[in-house]
Amino acid sequence: MGLLTSSDxxxxxxxxxTAPGTGLEIKYGTIDAYQIVMQxxxxxxxxxxxxxxxxxxxxxxxxxxxxxxxxxxxxxxxYDEINREYDDGEFRVTTTExxxxxxxxxx
Numbered sequence: 001m002g003l004l005t006s007s008d009x010x011x012x013x014x015x016x017x018t019a020p021g022t023g024l025e026i027k028y029g030t031i032d033a034y035q036i037v038m039q040x041x042x043x044x045x046x047x048x049x050x051x052x053x054x055x056x057x058x059x060x061x062x063x064x065x066x067x068x069x070x071x072x073x074x075x076x077x078x079y080d081e082i083n084r085e086y087d088d089g090e091f092r093v094t095t096t097e098x099x100x101x102x103x104x105x106x107x
Contacts, residue, residue, distance in 0.1 A: 011038065014045050028053050028061055 015038035026035045038050040047065040054060050064074040095101070 011050075014042075015040055015047075015050060026053070028055070031055050031061065033061060 017036050018039050020035055020037050022035075024034050024036070026033050028035075033056065034054050036052045036054070038047075038052065040048065046067060048068055050063065050065040052060060053062040059079060060077055062074065062076050064072060066072050
């Protein structure tokens, strides 16, 4: 699924990923998704739980954390386009006197 990467080292060190009692696979709106609940390894962690919802392609849709005092912080992600092709004309390059331009760095 690729939900947690090496850049999430702190998260994996402080929390244990678990499946909720209802199961790992859920419906998030109309999307088939996975739900992972991160439980703290120690009682001094900032959040008492972190709820992560990812779609089946591995894109994170929502992260919701509940602090030790009951404050909820939530991030929701929306993806309009993924891997859209761009024409070269859509890119504008601004150069300075120090800029070096190479035709093909792989030749």
